[in-house]
Amino acid sequence: MRPSAGACLRIWIHSGQARHERYYNYGNDESSDTLTHFQGIYYAGKGIYQAPFDAVLANGEAKIGIAYVKRLADGSFSREALWQTFPEQSTGSLLSNDSVAGPGSLGAFNNGNATSFASLTDTQAYLEVAQSLL
Numbered sequence: 656m657r658p659s660a661g662a663c664l665r666i667w668i669h670s671g672q673a674r675h676e677r678y679y680n681y682g683n684d685e686s687s688d689t690l691t692h693f694q695g696i697y698y699a700g701k702g703i704y705q706a707p708f709d710a711v712l713a714n715g716e717a718k719i720g721i722a723y724v725k726r727l728a729d730g731s732f733s734r735e736a737l738w739q740t741f742p743e744q745s746t747g748s749l750l751s752n753d754s755v756a757g758p759g760s761l762g763a764f765n766n767g768n769a770t771s772f773a774s775l776t777d778t779q780a781y782l783e784v785a786q787s788l789l
Contacts, residue, residue: 681710733788
């Protein structure tokens, strides 16, 4: 288990067994000291899942956005994720992306006071490209 990476896995409710575990580090760099946390995983359709993420790079820089992973025919998840990173904000900083539904995201924002944000992003292009994940 890699505690510094976001994880996707399938759990059978009746037996409690976990299978097809896959860990993702921001940027698909397994050797980095990046801390990546998924805030949940949501089915987006056509075998693609969206996971709102927060990542802290080794230099302390924060990255916030949505990771896209593909469920393969054998039930496992793609080897890599596709990362949609939200742009830096001039009026404050994004602290977390807590939930995603289609193009909508909700999370925490700091503009001197911690507050919440809601945004719409262009997820369609990412959903289409994620179809090519292996």
